[in-house]
Amino acid sequence: MLYREAGQFKTTYAADQQLFPIRQDRIGLLLLLAVAFVGVPVLASEYWFSAILIPFLIFSLAALGLNILTGYAGQLSLGTAAFMAVGAYAAYNFQLRVEGIPILVSFICAGLTAAAVGILFGLPSLRIKGFYLAVATLAAQFFIVWCLTKFPWLSNHSSSGVISAQDIVIMGFNFDTPVSKYLLVLAIVSVMALAAKNLVRSSTGRAWMAVRDMDVAASVIGIKLMPTKLLAFAVSSFYCGVAGALYAFCYLGSVEPDGFSLDMSFKILFMIIIGGVGSILGCFLGAAFILLLPIFLDFTLPGVAELFGLPFSNATVSHIQILIFGALIMFFLIVEPHGLARLWQIAKEKLRLWPFPH
Amino acid sequence: MSKKIGDVILDLQNISLRFGGVKALTDISFNVREHEIRAIIGPNGAGKSSMLNVINGVYHPQEGKIFWRGKERKRMEPHMAAQQNIARTFQNIALFKGMSVLDNIMTGRMTKMKANFIEHALWFGRAKSEELAHRRKVEEVIDFLEIQHIRKTPVGRLPYGLQKRVELGRALAAEPSMLLLDEPMAGMNVEEKQDMCRFILDVNDQFGTTIVLIEHDMGVVMDISDRVVVLDYGKKIGDGEPEEVKNNEEVIKAYLGAGH
Structure with missing residues (x-):
């Protein structure tokens, strides 16, 4: 009943093409932002910020980057974590070596460095597609991690390539508490999510989707395949690079090259598959699912076991947790192969017609 | 004639x-x-x-x-x-399956759009005005082909005959x-053939294509x-x-x- 668009008439194309054409969506998003920016900082505990909310936002951003490349432009990549590593190490080096550079500028430069590396490893996409391209991006994954351990200059000659992120100071304010870091990350992620949404609804996004869906037809229409694909690699890597910088500066504090492993790339890939390939909302849903579900199971399983009087050891609980996690992934993929975002969309369509079936 | x-x-x-x-x-x-x-x-x-x-x-x-x-x-x-x-349609429909009819036809105007991706990301400068100006042109094509009722539908869900018509629309959008x-x-x-013939003759007649x-x-x-x-x-x-x-x-x- 609440979710109806009846009576909301669009009389201009501008009104029809706005980001959220349905009024309830706009109100909902504003409420969500208000809660995230005001409500959460007041209510949540330190543990929530540093163990749940900050990594959730950072992985959402990385998933956003991968989704631009894989979901919108159709180029499968397994190098996400490597591009994040480039971002993290680039931000560290810009802070270290450029005198007086503002931290936000370092983050942007980190993104740009990752974008440049992304373009380089995107070059094979001009000749190969699909799984073969995924294997080519795997090269990025291994090569970049190898580079970061091999050349000590990149980690300022620290042992085994570990870097400790510098303090985050913006206009004299030191972002050293979890709350302030959370707000910084939230602000950056919000702005970049908005930019991504704008990109994919414009002709840049349409060019990406055209290349994804039918590249021959796209080129006949006048879309140049090479710049379009490389732009997707660049923008995607930019997002991953910034996510990597935030991962080092706002989440862990110190990172090592091996932390950005293939495992992490796969984790982000699973996020977009579960969340919804080709959906901005899906990145957030997927990140929430992959990151929060294990924590949730951690909390609830011992309680459930106790309830039934089952003598579970800690090891058993963690095995069962993995089992349930896997089963849930399969369940969601079978119920809706297009991900949680699609489920949400179907729910909305149903709500609009409720209580009528059609 | x-x-x-x-x-x-x-x-x-x-x-x-x-x-x-x-x-x-x-x-x-x-x-x-x-x-x-x-x-x-x-x-x-x-x-x-x-x-x-x-x-x-x-x-x-x-x-x-x-x-x-x-x-x-x-x-x-x-x-x-x-x-x-020079625009064309394909023997096996080559629409962009994941996109709506409107977006498919909008891609036909790609070569006429000048804004770059930074303007798009910030929704700034030419990005918005171009989008609206081209939307107007695309709506003319949609009217011409009588597909107003499906403009927001993903093309994958449409029947074959309509998909062919959308593909013609995408080609026409490039003028x-x-x-x-x-x-x-x-x-x-x-019936679909008759419609298509009519559209082809109209395109030829009205736009001199x-x-x-x-x-x-x-x-x-x-x-x-x-x-x-x-x-x-x-x-x-x-x-x-x-x-x-x-x-x-x-x-x-x-x-x-x-x-x-």
């Missing part, structure tokens, strides 16, 4: 195309005049689609010359055909001076085209007005078989 047929705008001279040892096209010459509807017919495997692919730069013939508006055309890539205002249609009526029922089409339905071809080229085994066996072609001995032989 009194329409003005203009000068030759596309002239193909002695085109030969080979794929390894397979000769797809052998020494084919014909021309297309402005504002006419030019049909290419022939049995399966005659090289009709290859011919279209040569015209818009997907294939590069080994021999022969192509003159576009009096100038010899160098080797070109498909996206350059779009810049020269092409020449439109290449590869079997626009294949697999359609009579030159049309080159491949079609198997001889009734349609003979009714709507001004001149017909007949190919068989990669060679040209007939060329002329529908009446002429219909009575051409060789054409009859190719279609009915030599034994009859």
Whole structure:
């Protein structure tokens, strides 16, 4: 009943093409932002910020980057974590070596460095597609991690390539508490999510989707395949690079090259598959699912076991947790192969017609 | 119907195309005049689609010359055909399945949009105004093809006939001076065919678009085209007005078989 668009008439194309054409969506998003920016900082505990909310936002951003490349432009990549590593190490080096550079500028430069590396490893996409391209991006994954351990200059000659992120100071304010870091990350992620949404609804996004869906037809229409694909690699890597910088500066504090492993790339890939390939909302849903579900199971399983009087050891609980996690992934993929975002969309369509079936 | 047929705008001279040892096209010459509807017919495997692919730069013939508006055309890539205002549809529908009808047709105007991706990301400067201006043009195409009711539907969900119509819309959105249609009526029922014929004739009539089409339905071809080229085994066996072609001995032989 609440979710109806009846009576909301669009009389201009501008009104029809706005980001959220349905009024309830706009109100909902504003409420969500208000809660995230005001409500959460007041209510949540330190543990929530540093163990749940900050990594959730950072992985959402990385998933956003991968989704631009894989979901919108159709180029499968397994190098996400490597591009994040480039971002993290680039931000560290810009802070270290450029005198007086503002931290936000370092983050942007980190993104740009990752974008440049992304373009380089995107070059094979001009000749190969699909799984073969995924294997080519795997090269990025291994090569970049190898580079970061091999050349000590990149980690300022620290042992085994570990870097400790510098303090985050913006206009004299030191972002050293979890709350302030959370707000910084939230602000950056919000702005970049908005930019991504704008990109994919414009002709840049349409060019990406055209290349994804039918590249021959796209080129006949006048879309140049090479710049379009490389732009997707660049923008995607930019997002991953910034996510990597935030991962080092706002989440862990110190990172090592091996932390950005293939495992992490796969984790982000699973996020977009579960969340919804080709959906901005899906990145957030997927990140929430992959990151929060294990924590949730951690909390609830011992309680459930106790309830039934089952003598579970800690090891058993963690095995069962993995089992349930896997089963849930399969369940969601079978119920809706297009991900949680699609489920949400179907729910909305149903709500609009409720209580009528059609 | 009194329409003005203009000068030759596309002239193909002695085109030969080979794929390894397979000769797809052998020494084919014909021309297309402005504002006419030019049909290419022939049995399966005659090289009709290859011919279209040569015209818009997907294939590069080994021999022969192509003159576009009096100038010899160098080797070109498909996206350059779009810049020269040549649009096309495909035999197997080549729509962008994940996008809505509106977005599909908007892609047809891609070459006319100038804003870069930074403007798009920030929704700043030309990005917004361009989007609205082109939306207006696209809505005209949507009105013309009578598909207003499905503009927000993902094309994957549409029936075949409508998908063909959306594909025509995407080509029309580019406001092409020449439109290449590869079997626009294949697999359609009579009613859908009539609609499609009407749209093709209207496009030709209202916008003066030159049309080159491949079609198997001889009734349609003979009714709507001004001149017909007949190919068989990669060679040209007939060329002329529908009446002429219909009575051409060789054409009859190719279609009915030599034994009859």
